[in-house]
Amino acid sequence: xxxxxxxxxxxxxxxxxxxxxxxxxxxxxxxxxxxxxxxxxxxxxxxxxxxxxxxxxxxxxxxxxxxxxxxxxxxxxxxxxxxxxxxxxxxxxxxxxxxxxxxxxxxxxxxxxxxxxxxxxxxxxxxxxxxxxxxxxxxxxxxxxxxxxxxxxxxxxxxxxxxxxxxxxxxx
Numbered sequence: 001x002x003x004x005x006x007x008x009x010x011x012x013x014x015x016x017x018x019x020x021x022x023x024x025x026x027x028x029x030x031x032x033x034x035x036x037x038x039x040x041x042x043x044x045x046x047x048x049x050x051x052x053x054x055x056x057x058x059x060x061x062x063x064x065x066x067x068x069x070x071x072x073x074x075x076x077x078x079x080x081x082x083x084x085x086x087x088x089x090x091x092x093x094x095x096x097x098x099x100x101x102x103x104x105x106x107x108x109x110x111x112x113x114x115x116x117x118x119x120x121x122x123x124x125x126x127x128x129x130x131x132x133x134x135x136x137x138x139x140x141x142x143x144x145x146x147x148x149x150x151x152x153x154x155x156x157x158x159x160x161x162x163x164x165x166x167x168x169x170x171x172x
Contacts, residue, residue: 017095068122
């Protein structure tokens with residue numbers, strides 16, 4: 001069923017982590033509303049699969065392998081997206097990772113930094129590069145503006161099964 005509450009024809013939307021899960025759902029809804037779509041993901045096979053699934057929408061789809069935790073990769077990805085698609089009007093920062101530690105007390109500093117680099121730095125790098133493009137367009141007289149959307153997991157509010165509290169040590 002097509003998602004058509006509004007028309008995004010002529011717009012370009014970029015979705016980080018858009019090759020699966022909620023990100024792909026966002027990319028699919030944007031495409032069904034008429035937007036051309038750029039998908040950033042770290043897995044080339046999943047990117048190709050997402051692009052194939054979006055073909056029936058008839059919009060242009062560009063997939064790029066971009067690690068959002070890598071500032072230079074984000075910069076280059078945005079330049080490439082704009083060069084290929086002509087513009088970016090909407091950016092959905094959806095890419096995110098979990099910790100994967102059995103318990104909080106076993107969560108290493110290295111894993112903590114990796115999670116923050118994707119979930120926080122990745123949003124900052126992506127939005128900053130998108131804003132540079134949108135501000136430059138506005139300076140050239142384009143009054144279309146732009147939209148920045150960030151997605152977060154409900155586990156940020158309620159926790160995830162692997163993050164349930166540990167029982168207190170025996171003897172306390």
